[in-house]
Amino acid sequence: YDNAFINETDYNGSFSRTIPEAGVGWSYPLGRNIGSTTVVVEPLANAIATPYTKYNKDIINEDSPSSELNDANLFSESRYSGIDLVENTSRISYGLKTSAYYKDQLNTSILFGQMYREKPYDYIANTKEDRFSDYVSRLKFDFANRFILSYQFQLDKYTLINKTNEASVRINQDKAYIQSDILY
Numbered sequence: 001y002d003n004a005f006i007n008e009t010d011y012n013g014s015f016s017r018t019i020p021e022a023g024v025g026w027s028y029p030l031g032r033n034i035g036s037t038t039v040v041v042e043p044l045a046n047a048i049a050t051p052y053t054k055y056n057k058d059i060i061n062e063d064s065p066s067s068e069l070n071d072a073n074l075f076s077e078s079r080y081s082g083i084d085l086v087e088n089t090s091r092i093s094y095g096l097k098t099s100a101y102y103k104d105q106l107n108t109s110i111l112f113g114q115m116y117r118e119k120p121y122d123y124i125a126n127t128k129e130d131r132f133s134d135y136v137s138r139l140k141f142d143f144a145n146r147f148i149l150s151y152q153f154q155l156d157k158y159t160l161i162n163k164t165n166e167a168s169v170r171i172n173q174d175k176a177y178i179q180s181d182i183l184y
Contacts, residue, residue: 015059017053017059019050019053019086019088020050020051021048021049021050021077022048022049022050023046023047023048023049023077024046024047025044025045025046025075026044026045026046027042027043027044027045028042028043029041029042030042036102036103037100037101037102037103038100038101038102039098039099039100040097040098040099040100040101041096041097041098042096042097042098042099043094043095043096044075044093044094044095044096044097044113045092045093045094045095046075046092046093047090047091047092047093048077048087048090048091048092049090050087050088050089050090052088052089052090052118052119053088054088059084060084061082061084061085062082062084063081063082063083063084064080064081064082064083064084064085069115069133069134069136069154070136070152070154071111071113071136071137071138071152074093074095074111074113074115074136075093075095075113087117088119089117089118089119089120090117090118091115091116091117091118092115092116093113093114093115093116094113094114094116095111095112095113095114096111096112096113097109097110097111097112098110104144105143105144106141106142106143106144107140107141107142108139108140108141108142109138109139109140110137110138110139110140111136111137111138112135112136112137113135113136113137114132114133114134114135114136114157115132115133116131116132116133117129117131117133118131130157132157133157134154134155134156134157134163135154135155135157135160136152136153136154136155137152137153137154137155138150138151138152139151139152145172146171146172146173147169147170147171147172148168148169148170148172149167149168149169149170150167150168150170151165151166151167151168152164152165152166152167153165153166164183164184165182165183165184166181166182166183166184167181167182168180168181168182
């Protein structure tokens with residue numbers, strides 16, 4: 001840092017940290033042809049072990065604006081987008097993905113999963129979280145790569161009430177496309 005205002009002090013210097021992490025991922029796709037449709041059911045899981053470390057407030061968070069858990073980062077190493085914040089607890093993600101493929105004309109998939117964290121804390125919202133996350137899911141319909149409909153949502157782990165909705169419609173025509181997204 002050069003003239004950084006950290007903890008009410010003008011700071012010049014550097015900070016460092018070591019984040020040891022080991023992980024393993026597993027999936028076991030099971031497929032079957034039913035007429036001209038191929039159906040695949042795939043259980044998914046990954047586990048990441050890392051020692052619990054306290055958050056170093058001297059490292060300024062400039063590149064991790066969000067900590068949302070969704071279908072895109074459920075099985076990734078970290079739910080934070082940058083490197084200023086890191087997941088600092090061991091965690092396990094698990095879920096099920098089901099896909100159906102019909103003659104390269106219609107592809108559908110459904111993903112449903114959840115994450116367990118040993119000592120959860122959201123440093124962006126500055127709140128303690130539950131060990132089990134809410135359920136995240138994605139439904140996707142692809143009609144010959146010309147019309148793609150995608151719907152992501154998050155269900156409360158206790159009440160199963162829908163907490164977030166994100167829908168996307170994309171129409172492809174040769175080298176051009178039209179896309180519309182709705183987030184609620």
